[in-house]
Amino acid sequence: MATLCRPAIAVPEHVITLDETLALARTLHAGHPQLGLALRLIENTGVRTRHLVQPIERTLAHPGFTVRNEVYEREAKRRVPEVVERALAHGELTARDIDLIVYVSCTGFMMPSMTAWLINTMGFRSDTRQVPIAQLGCAAGGAAVNRAHDFCRAYPGANVLIVACEFCSLCYQPTDLDVGSLLSNGLFGDAVAAVVMRGNGGHGVQVERNGSHLVPHTEDWISYGVKDTGFHFQLDRRVPGTMELLAPALRGLAGEHGWDVSGLGFYIVHAGGPRILDDLCRFLNLEPATFRYSRATLTERGNIASAVVFDALARLFADGGVPEGTTGLIAGFGPGITAEISLGSWVGAPAEGARPRRPRAISTSDIALVHPTVPRRFPTGTTIS
Template sequence: MATLCRPAVAVPEHVITLDQTLALARTLHAGHPQLPLALRLIENTGVLKRHLVRPIEEVLHHEGFEARNRVYEAEAKRRVPHVVQRALADAELAAPDIDLIVYVSCTGFMMPSLTAWLINTLGFRPDTRQLPIAQLGCAAGGSAVNRAHDFCTAYPGANALIVACEFCSLCYQPTDLGVGTLLSNGLFGDAVAAAVVRGTGGTGIRLEANASHLVPGTEDWIAYSVRETGFHFLLDKRVPGTMEPLAPVLAELAGRHGWDASDLDFYLVHAGGPRILDDLGTFLGVQPDAFRFSRATLTEYGNIASAVVLDALARFFDEGGAADRAKGLIAGFGPGITAEMSLGRWTAPAAAGPAGAAGTAGTARAAGIGRQRSADPALLGPAR
């Protein structure tokens, strides 16, 4: 079975705090009739800070879709290689060992995909398969895990690399004044993440099953309106209530596998907002602490779209993982409304010790790779 290894995650160097976000909203939208509601919603997200690829002054200046997309491409090429190299090192593999690259992003557009550039630049084989996913939004992190799992199941012994690159700040639209948009302006952050799914060996989550589910009639609840000025984010007020129909789907997946979704050892889910986590805990019957990794991502980085699941997984690794064969759930939620879900067990080679605290990831850390800050902190900002 395929093993999802330790992710590498990096956030940009420019930071905006909750207090700065609230002050900006008061200044930019002083006469907005629903400003008090928007401020209250932003405060209730629990997001204390976010990281941006550009200083806030540049984010607020909209120079056009073409210019923003140039920034997206340049920043992706600048930042993605570092996390890819760290993820490969943590999995104890090299670029030629990778058979598939799954690249997920919904905040910029490139054709050819960045996968082609990565293959040409970082030493991947010319026959490496490419799977860019651009339209699943926040659910794409879970989808990437599932498609990598499917590939490694179809081709036993193959290895897949997952890359998530989300620069949500490049989608800021100063003329969009709906409450949902104002909330989003205080919720989303930027990040880059990568992880390897090994066909054999490795320390991490041994993937056992996956599934997808779309809630009927909800395709316009989370959406982009694509206009001359770029991507305009649309968020329906009914979105926070989507865990009521989705929690039973998660429970059913676990049940088909012979597991009880309310009694797993770890939960790594997309943190779209605090209510998502609260409701999921209520409907699954698990304690709030079960989602501590996702809550930490939300607090420190905001909603980093498809990278959330990988960052939550990185925090799980940082805590030492779990006991061997501990059971867990991975889930991403996004436009559709779509859920991408997987089940797996914690696994580590015998050399890794009882809780997998060492092993392949430990070897990488000992070599000075793992979670250490990049040699050029001005380039990447804080790294996990």
């Protein structure tokens, strides 16, 4: 059985706070007819700090897609190896033990992908399989776990390295002025995550089943405009309400496995925004504290795309894990609208180096519970409730 070990995470050194984000929005969009709405939506995300690969002045400049992608490559090569080393150490493996690298990232594009560079640079074997995925967005963290699980089912005893490298700030588009874009500018952050799935041994989440669910006819709810200026993130106002459509898929997969989705011991889910977490509580009859790890990721780092689930899982490890045998789920949500869900049980003690501690208490007053409603392509002057 394959076990997802303790993830390693790194966030860049440049930090922007909520207050700074709001002040910037007020300056940059002083005459915007929906400025007030945008500010409220940003405040309601509950995001307190975000980390960026460049200082804010450089982040706000758009030097063109050519330069943006050069920055992506440079920063990925600079930041990924150390995170991979830590993930290997957490899994008590070396590069030579890895049979497959799944590299997920939707914020830059390279061919060959970073998988080839990692193999050449970090001592992975020449016969390491490469699965680079760029087009699953925020769902790619869950997808990476699921494809790693499939691989370990196919080759019992094989080991997989997952890397999620997301520099969302490199997709900032200063000319996108709809409220959805203004909200996104205050929501997304940068991070690198890596984690090992061990075919034998290991401490963490032993994955037992995985599944994917596409909500029919929602392709245009989360999408990229691919343009001369790079990737333009396009968010539909219906996205925050997605959990009503995806909760049945979570319940269904758990049911197929003989589990009650409302009775699990841990929940590591993509924190796209606060309403996703609030709605999951509602539709799955769960307490808000259930999602404290995902909520903490959102609060401290913003929506870090495919890296969210690994950051949240790392917090569960840092919190001391859960008792052996505790059942839980991991779920990524993203464009499609796609959910990538896995079900598993906790095995073993936390990896060495984990610091058992209680997470910072998160009360309802600590996070925004107001549901942002993101308008879709709303015309200027429209009033959004």
